[in-house]
Amino acid sequence: MAKIKMPKGTPSLDMTPMVDLAFLLVTFFMLAASFRSNEPVDVTIPSSIGDKEVPEKTLIMVTVDKGGRLFFNCSGEEVRRNVLTKMIDRYKVKLDKKQFDEFLKITSIGCDMSELPAYLSLDGAGRKDFKTYGIPADSTNNQLKDWIRFANEEMLAYGKSKYLEDSENAPKDQPVLADDYKPKFVLKVEGEAEYVRAKAAIEVFRDLNLNNLNFVTSAEAKP
Amino acid sequence: MAEIVDNGGADDGKKKKRPKKGSTRVDMTPMVDLGFLLLTFFVLTSTFSKPKVMSLVYPAKTPIDVPDDPAQLVNNAITFLVTKDRVFYYEGEFNPKNGPKTQLTESNFGPDGVRKLLADKNKYVIDEERKLQDKLQRKEIVDSIYKKKLIEVKKDKRSLKVLVKTDTKALCRNFIDLVDELYIANIGMIAPVDLMKDEQTLIDEKTK
Numbered sequence: 001m002a003k004i005k006m007p008k009g010t011p012s013l014d015m016t017p018m019v020d021l022a023f024l025l026v027t028f029f030m031l032a033a034s035f036r037s038n039e040p041v042d043v044t045i046p047s048s049i050g051d052k053e054v055p056e057k058t059l060i061m062v063t064v065d066k067g068g069r070l071f072f073n074c075s076g077e078e079v080r081r082n083v084l085t086k087m088i089d090r091y092k093v094k095l096d097k098k099q100f101d102e103f104l105k106i107t108s109i110g111c112d113m114s115e116l117p118a119y120l121s122l123d124g125a126g127r128k129d130f131k132t133y134g135i136p137a138d139s140t141n142n143q144l145k146d147w148i149r150f151a152n153e154e155m156l157a158y159g160k161s162k163y164l165e166d167s168e169n170a171p172k173d174q175p176v177l178a179d180d181y182k183p184k185f186v187l188k189v190e191g192e193a194e195y196v197r198a199k200a201a202i203e204v205f206r207d208l209n210l211n212n213l214n215f216v217t218s219a220e221a222k223p
Numbered sequence: 224m225a226e227i228v229d230n231g232g233a234d235d236g237k238k239k240k241r242p243k244k245g246s247t248r249v250d251m252t253p254m255v256d257l258g259f260l261l262l263t264f265f266v267l268t269s270t271f272s273k274p275k276v277m278s279l280v281y282p283a284k285t286p287i288d289v290p291d292d293p294a295q296l297v298n299n300a301i302t303f304l305v306t307k308d309r310v311f312y313y314e315g316e317f318n319p320k321n322g323p324k325t326q327l328t329e330s331n332f333g334p335d336g337v338r339k340l341l342a343d344k345n346k347y348v349i350d351e352e353r354k355l356q357d358k359l360q361r362k363e364i365v366d367s368i369y370k371k372k373l374i375e376v377k378k379d380k381r382s383l384k385v386l387v388k389t390d391t392k393a394l395c396r397n398f399i400d401l402v403d404e405l406y407i408a409n410i411g412m413i414a415p416v417d418l419m420k421d422e423q424t425l426i427d428e429k430t431k
Contacts, residue, residue, distance in 0.1 A: 019254075019258065025262050029262065029269055033265055034269070034273070048275075048400075048402070048406070049277075049403055049406055051275055052276045053275065054273070054275065054276050064395070184276075191394065192394055192396060195389045195393040195394060196391050197395075202281065205281075207284065212280050215276060215278075215402075216274050217277050217403075219274075223334070
């Protein structure tokens with residue numbers, strides 16, 4: 001029987017360019033990717049042609065999930081500290097130092113004030129599974145209103161001092177805009193949730209006479 | 224040539240001491256594997272489009288010293304009624320009893336629906352905007368004046384005013400889609416207001 005002659009030795013192929021490219025891409029994606037912040041709830045946001053950036057620095061955000069639960073978030077460590085101090089004072093909730101510091105680190109919270117110590121003792125995954133009805137916003141127990149009111153007050157005060165400080169140091173040809181320091185009210189609604197659910201949150205804002213709201217949407221090309 | 228051979232003068236007929244001639248190649252397969260694994264991970268998890276915001280001004284609950292003038296709003300207005308994945312509209316004032324009864328017309332979120340309707344109804348603003356854009360391109364006006372004029376045009380009596388009403392079945396997605404269409408059509412006055420009972424009855428008839 002005639003044997004097929006196999007080529008001896010390993011066929012060698014120069015893989016260097018491919019590997020170079022692969023690592024180049026890895027580097028690119030690593031640097032370009034922005035990680036999702038660890039939100040306690042996932043919402044699918046609708047799309048719109050809105051082209052304003054989410055105001056990360058002066059943000060007061062209410063998230064509405066599919067079941068209509070409400071979550072609250074605001075930016076700035078100092079603001080968060082003051083808001084939480086006012087809230088635990090108002091609702092007579094006791095937090096230890098660890099729980100307090102945890103609040104400064106996380107993003108949205110969504111629970112009743114009485115559940116807050118337990119909620120803050122959990123880790124990110126635990127908060128996701130936490131059984132709660134969200135922040136109450138009904139007329140008898142409107143905690144969301146207090147969250148927003150305190151956050152608005154604190155952010156205005158903080159923004160004002162920051163503005164005065166920045167405007168002194170700013171170069172003359174680039175004056176700082178006062179509007180950039182004012183709190184912005186953002187609603188992140190689940191697209192599949194009923195509008196009445198979002199309306200509960202909207203009414204809270206309107207009760208506080210905060211009528212200029214922003215909906216978080218994913219960008220879409222203008223037709 | 225440029226190598227230091229340390230014979231130590233030991234060239235006494237014995238075999239020459241030579242460095243072992245091994246391959247300097249390192250097996251890179253694991254590194255490359257890891258590289259591609261990371262590449263796949265980042266490609267799949269990264270999101271590039273940052274979320275944006277769409278602002279919407281709600282009517283104030285306690286109007287601040289502005290006399291309520293219903294005639295002004297009703298003039299040249301259109302009302303959209305949104306329910307689950309469907310949208311209806313009527314023009315002008317709501318008239319359930321006397322005179323010609325208000326009839327709802329159904330529209331949709333496609334390009335032939337609300338968008339076409341609004342482009343027709345809001346022709347004044349769209350035409351004016353085009354004129355201003357032309358002027359801007361020919362450098363007759365500057366950017367800040369363009370923006371100022373555009374706001375004036377949007378507030379003009381001849382521009383369309385839109386009321387958005389949602390019933391209990393409407394989804395947030397529907398609402399945002401509609402408001403988005405309004406922004407596309409350059410509507411300057413958008414008022415999300417509450418649904419009236421009679422309007423609910425009309426929707427119920429249509430969606431039966």
